[in-house]
Amino acid sequence: MPIYLYLDRGSIVHRLNPTVKVFALFIMFWSVYWVDHPLALLPLGLLLVAMAQLTHSWPNFYRLRWLFILLIFFTTLAWMVFYRKGPPLINTRIIHLSRASLIFGFGRGLKLAELLATSVLFLSTTKVEEFTAGLQRLGVPYRVGFAITLSFRLVPLFIDSALTVVQAQSLRGYEFNRGGPLERVKRYVPVVIPVFMGALRKANNMAMALEARGFGVSATPTSYIDYPIRTRDRIAFAALTGLAIVYFLIYYTGYGDISVK
């Protein structure tokens, strides 16, 4: 299964300057952060849907559809336990179902789903190299940016090796799912050790190969790809700034809140 989400579609969003894309990621998180009410979150949701259509990213959303559904459903459910305000429709020792708790919980679920959707859109339209370049432009040191890039490459390798180790041990008659929760965690030792040792070896090999390719000579390496700033980047930047201000005002004026009478 491919672990990268990047989809080479060449839409206008794909072609935006990486710095703008990293900025967009930040602004979407910012806007989602300030408001709680589902109605206030709705425009952002619609924007994300439009973007998914524009960038042809639906296959990634389809792959993660269960995650989205579960996220909204369980968050809504969980807040019925903790959010105990408003006149109850059902009130037991565990569940407090009210209009307010329903709206609040759904709002939280929507919030998380929008954060996830933003990330999926970002990764669907941005290559890891662009991510590093974007971070670098925003002042993040090259090494930090590169470490993030590298982790994208390592995760699939480790998942792959973990799956192989699980197979190897199960063929030696090992059962992973036995006993209580603690016992089950402990039973993963025969997987964790080989994966960990393998990761150390791999990391060591990578470190050698990296330095042998000159990594570390310069704190600010040159970049083969030029990321010029075009008109569309300026427009996107202005629009995103506007969005950030609008959402801060929604928060500031109290329209994004959930009022409980």
Place this chain on the structure above:
Amino acid sequence: MPREPAQITTNVAAALEGVSFTYAGSDRPALSQVRFELRPGEMVGIMGASGAGKSTLAKCLNRIVPRFEDGSFGGVVRIGGRALDGERVCDVASMVGMVFQDFEAQLFSTNVAHEVAFAMEQIGMPREEIAARIGPALEAVGLAGFDDRDPTSLSGGEKQRLAIASVLALRPGVVVLDEPTSDLDPEGKAEVFALIRQMRAQGLSLIVIEHEAEELRNCDRIVLLREGEIIADGRPAEVMIQRKLLEECGVHPPDINRVMNLLGIDRHAGSVDEAEAIIRARFPHLPAAQEGTEAIADPASLPRATIEHQPPLLRVDHLSFAYPFGPRVLDDVCLGIAAGEFIAIIGQNGSGKTTLAKHLVGLLAADDGKIIIGGRDRSTLHPAETAQEVGYVFQNPDHQIFAATVADEVAFGPRNFGLDDAEIARRSEEVLSAVNLTAERDRDPFLLSKGERQRLAVASVLALRPRLLILDEPTTGLDYREQRRMMGLISELNRSGIAIVMITHTPWLIAEYARRVVLMRKGSVMFDGGVREFFAHDEALANSSFRPPEATILGRRFGRSALRPEELATWIKDSA
């Protein structure tokens, strides 16, 4: 600040002057007072057993030793006359290009062009210069037009060539290749060695570390290492005829030299043609090549008659399989495996060998067809339920080793099946002795050598006493001596009645040890028959993309099908 690659103006491209290195925690030096010179435009092959110091020597050239490895370092390393003192590895990158065995660990980018650009970006080369160098570097390694491909989608050979391109783009004065083909299939190996020959023709100064002598016999010089010391340094013709010395050093001497050696001809042949001419000059009456080769009778290598009449241990019936949303990996595979057989499954990477093996042990479930094991349908059984009938040794022993001691590792399987302590102890003793690790029983498995870890992995699967043992490339990364020991162990197990199914890429292993060959191609079985039959089957060979062992090729020049140098030499002597 951009740097210019090192211009080699002296008559020495690279030199080690009395270099010694002892790894921290080790009591014997990995390199001891090594003196070595590489002249500009020269290609030097470095050979020796695992642990002889080959990689350490290579790593001294770009400062990985001592910068990355703890230990005590002495002596001077010079590149193009300049002594590397206190330099970091990255400072040397544009002078010495290094290609490693683990190609997965040396690719960092999401597209091929970025990968080539990476090193140039690091040394601060201007964008225009980088852009101008990418095309020629990719063209040099035969990857022109691959610019936008994702490196993870390339074959092993292509990945390794990409790693070479990214090194060549810096135009280093010296290129060091540390076992660049160990993890590749025959096709990938051939690609990389063709590229090495081309680099040599262009006058690059090259150091190549390699186990198989055949690939190095046409280089300018061979350096043989043993226990950290150079014990031979000369032209291939001088070093390659010292068969005993090569074998002592864990190096597989070229087959054709072995044949000539057995015939009492102490000469080096650079190719099969040359060997044929030399042998014909000494034995003028040998017949010429003919259509349909005649087998040299060798009862030991013929399939045992009893096998034919036994019911199969395992039967594969019209098996087909595809990963979700992927192409078909197995296509209508039919196969029977009888008790006591020794089968080699071969084919290019991606031909379905490992996928088939994983079906046999139940790690994958077929879309179509079925597997019958001991009269039962495989799909109704959990993998663990048949672990005591079919054992599977994964390619990388480190995917299963986790215990604190060798004995615990071996006891893990039997313990999972709830055997009592006395039985576990009995089996542990038995299998540790079979793999010759009894003396290591209390050691930490992570401190064993690769060959020992591989044998430990076999032992820990054997402890379940399977009747069929599947081994996925059990000799990868082992030197000749370790390969021989591993194969000796596997044949011994086979003689004791365990059926062996071995996935491998190494022609001489198949010729000398297997009795039946199953050739896979694009998920189908293209050939299923005896080993001798296989090596005489031109069509099957053409499909398998690998060359027969040179003794076999040489034998066919005389109209004979031979699998081992000894066999061919005996026949030549007898017919003279």
